[in-house]
Amino acid sequence: MTGPATGATAFRGEILHFTGDPALEGPAAVHHHEDGLLVVSNGRVADCGDAQALLPTLAEGTAVVDHRGKWILPGFVDTHVHYSQTDIIASYGEQLLDWLERFTFPAERSFADPQHAREVADFFLAEALKNGTTTAAVFATVHPESVDAFFAAASARNLRMAAGKVLMDRNCPEFLRDTPESGYEDSKALIARWHGTGRLSYAVTPRFAPTSSERQLELAGRLLDDHPGVLLQSHVAENVGEVQWVAELFPWARSYLDVYDRYGMLRRGAVFAHCIHLDDANRRRMAATGAAMSFCATSNLFLGSGLFDLEAARGAGAVVGIGTDVGGGTAFSLLRTLNESYKVLQMRGQRLPAVEGFYLITLGGARALALDAHIGNFERGKEADFVVLDPASTPLRARRSRLAQDCDERLFMLMMLGDDRAVHATYVMGEPIYRA
Numbered sequence: 124m125t126g127p128a129t130g131a132t133a134f135r136g137e138i139l140h141f142t143g144d145p146a147l148e149g150p151a152a153v154h155h156h157e158d159g160l161l162v163v164s165n166g167r168v169a170d171c172g173d174a175q176a177l178l179p180t181l182a183e184g185t186a187v188v189d190h191r192g193k194w195i196l197p198g199f200v201d202t203h204v205h206y207s208q209t210d211i212i213a214s215y216g217e218q219l220l221d222w223l224e225r226f227t228f229p230a231e232r233s234f235a236d237p238q239h240a241r242e243v244a245d246f247f248l249a250e251a252l253k254n255g256t257t258t259a260a261v262f263a264t265v266h267p268e269s270v271d272a273f274f275a276a277a278s279a280r281n282l283r284m285a286a287g288k289v290l291m292d293r294n295c296p297e298f299l300r301d302t303p304e305s306g307y308e309d310s311k312a313l314i315a316r317w318h319g320t321g322r323l324s325y326a327v328t329p330r331f332a333p334t335s336s337e338r339q340l341e342l343a344g345r346l347l348d349d350h351p352g353v354l355l356q357s358h359v360a361e362n363v364g365e366v367q368w369v370a371e372l373f374p375w376a377r378s379y380l381d382v383y384d385r386y387g388m389l390r391r392g393a394v395f396a397h398c399i400h401l402d403d404a405n406r407r408r409m410a411a412t413g414a415a416m417s418f419c420a421t422s423n424l425f426l427g428s429g430l431f432d433l434e435a436a437r438g439a440g441a442v443v444g445i446g447t448d449v450g451g452g453t454a455f456s457l458l459r460t461l462n463e464s465y466k467v468l469q470m471r472g473q474r475l476p477a478v479e480g481f482y483l484i485t486l487g488g489a490r491a492l493a494l495d496a497h498i499g500n501f502e503r504g505k506e507a508d509f510v511v512l513d514p515a516s517t518p519l520r521a522r523r524s525r526l527a528q529d530c531d532e533r534l535f536m537l538m539m540l541g542d543d544r545a546v547h548a549t550y551v552m553g554e555p556i557y558r559a
């Protein structure tokens with residue numbers, strides 16, 4: 124071995140990434156290089172380690188981009204977000220069901236217009252990248268055009284993104300309603316057009332159990348069976364009123380989660396937002412099937428939904444990622460979302476160390492979306508999506524960072540004070556796509 128091929132680029136800075144969940148596997152899962160080097164060749168990770176060890180191995184002529192004084196982490200993964208709700212972020216006063224009626228459904232109506240959809244998709248992706256988010260599981264709307272617009276925008280930027288058309292055939296306004304058959308056919312056509320095209324994944328997207336008939340849920344399960352590798356995204360057990368409504372609509376179900384289970388939706392690559400009002404049998408069922416939970420702290424606080432129980436999720440062995448859930452969530456920033464996650468867990472008497480937080484928004488998120496073969500850390504061969512964080516992006520942060528005693532303290536400062544200003548640059552497949 125003579126090192127990576129000529130044409131490689133190396134990035135020097137303080138590197139942090141994970142090969143496992145530090146909460147379960149301990150320090151062995153945490154890879155920290157204070158003076159680190161990330162070597163990228165043909166858009167993929169060629170090597171990662173200590174700069175002093177790796178610099179002499181670089182092929183002659185390899186460019187070294189100097190990010191010393193800054194952190195280099197894998198690109199952030201947002202496991203639950205609605206691009207179609209970008210424009211209703213920070214809408215006042217309601218809890219889930221009224222919020223949907225009053226703000227969400229009217230906003231989603233305009234995505235029948237492909238031009239509007241594309242304009243919002245471009246804005247949404249620019250905002251995500253500005254916040255260091257390089258992969259997300261994204262709800263479009265009921266309109267197939269809204270998925271075409273989003274995937275076209277993601278494809279133009281070569282992003283690894285997942286999205287899907289909302290399935291919704293009841294308990295919603297007529298103008299947002301599909302039918303079991305049209306929802307199935309539209310989804311099938313979108314899968315054929317986009318799934319596996321470049322870096323894109325399709326996600327079958329029943330909004331939540333109350334807005335789908337049993338026939339529609341059955342056909343959603345069939346889409347998954349017929350298209351291995353396609354993802355699933357939905358919501359479960361977000362709000363107390365919603366949970367009661369599901370019990371009335373599906374009297375045969377033991378629990379809300381049981382509705383999805385009946386139709387074969389619990390599996391690896393299925394991610395369910397919120398997972399607040401679950402019992403331990405539900406959590407163990409998710410763990411056994413590989414279905415993942417998306418913890419959406421800013422949304423859960425903003426809509427008054429409840430407090431996610433990370434310890435119970437982990438105790439049951441469930442896969443967990445973090446979601447911004449914009450527009451119920453109030454920030455595109457996964458750093459700000461970690462800040463609120465920390466506080467939610469404090470209210471439960473639980474802790475969120477910074478290394479665990481950064482695991483959840485990188486490899487944890489990639490695992491939740493079953494994309495960890497491609498992204499999530501800096502193992503050789505992974506796609507080189509990464510973010511460069513500046514710990515001194517404001518005078519307060521610079522000051523607090525200087526006073527920090529160790530790596531954990533510096534990271535915790537970033538997690539609690541960080542936002543889009545902390546993102547110095549975002550890279551996709553080794554190429555800069557955003558710079559502060």
Ligand SMILES: [Zn+2]
Nearest residue numbers: 205358396448
């Ligand atoms: Zn949501």
